[in-house]
Amino acid sequence: MFAHVNFKFKPMNFRCGETKKLSKVFISHSKREKKLINEIQSALDNIGITPIIEEFIDAEKKQPIPWKEILGNVRSSKAVYLFLTDEVVETEYTKNWVIFEDGLASALGKQLFLFEREGIPLKYPIPYVTDYMIFEKERTEDILTIQKISKHLKKYFSVEETLITNFPLGHPVYDSMSNMFLYSLYYSLKTRGKRKKLKALGVKKVKCPKCNTSFYYYSPEKSPFSCPSCRSGRIEVISH
Ligand SMILES: [Zn+2]
Numbered sequence: 001m002f003a004h005v006n007f008k009f010k011p012m013n014f015r016c017g018e019t020k021k022l023s024k025v026f027i028s029h030s031k032r033e034k035k036l037i038n039e040i041q042s043a044l045d046n047i048g049i050t051p052i053i054e055e056f057i058d059a060e061k062k063q064p065i066p067w068k069e070i071l072g073n074v075r076s077s078k079a080v081y082l083f084l085t086d087e088v089v090e091t092e093y094t095k096n097w098v099i100f101e102d103g104l105a106s107a108l109g110k111q112l113f114l115f116e117r118e119g120i121p122l123k124y125p126i127p128y129v130t131d132y133m134i135f136e137k138e139r140t141e142d143i144l145t146i147q148k149i150s151k152h153l154k155k156y157f158s159v160e161e162t163l164i165t166n167f168p169l170g171h172p173v174y175d176s177m178s179n180m181f182l183y184s185l186y187y188s189l190k191t192r193g194k195r196k197k198l199k200a201l202g203v204k205k206v207k208c209p210k211c212n213t214s215f216y217y218y219s220p221e222k223s224p225f226s227c228p229s230c231r232s233g234r235i236e237v238i239s240h
Pocket residue numbers: 208209210211212213227228229230231232233
């Protein structure tokens with residue numbers, strides 16, 4: 001059946017050489033969280049991940065239209081990290097951009113890590129979430145946990161999402177059925193590797209009983225918690 005399979009085929013070549021580049025992560029946040037973002041930048045830089053932080057891009061390298069600039073940056077990133085703090089919900093401006101970035105992550109099949117500040121849950125639903133952690137921005141240990149998670153998961157960024165969202169029309173994957181088969185096989189194996197890694201880290205997948213959104217949850221000690229997607233469901237982590 002797969003007589004045309006080219007065994008020299010390397011699935012990641014479909015990404016136009018993306019793997020040769022550094023692992024990039026798009027950072028969605030409030031500009032007023034300078035200290036937090038600087039810490040995250042160092043934490044990620046130290047483990048070979050380049051954070052894409054809009055306001056740190058040189059003026060001459062910026063594109064004239066902000067949404068196009070962001071679209072390009074999310075597209076070239078392996079995942080999106082959204083730091084949801086009180087500063088984000090303070091202005092309509094920041095809220096709008098954050099949701100725009102969340103929508104792009106969903107449309108482009110990127111993993112979206114939502115890091116929400118600890119405390120009274122923010123009444124601000126984030127529709128698309130694949131990974132969720134509650135953190136305290138002043139706690140160094142929490143920044144180190146984000147670094148640890150990133151280090152363990154960087155080779156698996158967005159594998160499940162790529163598999164689920166399929167490929168956009170015109171993608172070279174449609175060139176042949178054999179390529180499509182190998183592409184799916186590759187991402188299935190990667191997804192399995194990711195799940196194994198998460199299990200070892202004690203991370204569980206949870207599902208909101210109200211909106212049915214499911215995501216990986218990284219703060220099992222904080223349970224029950226309110227669903228970040230609908231803000232009305234109550235999710236309890238069952239430990240075995
Ligand atoms: Zn929900």
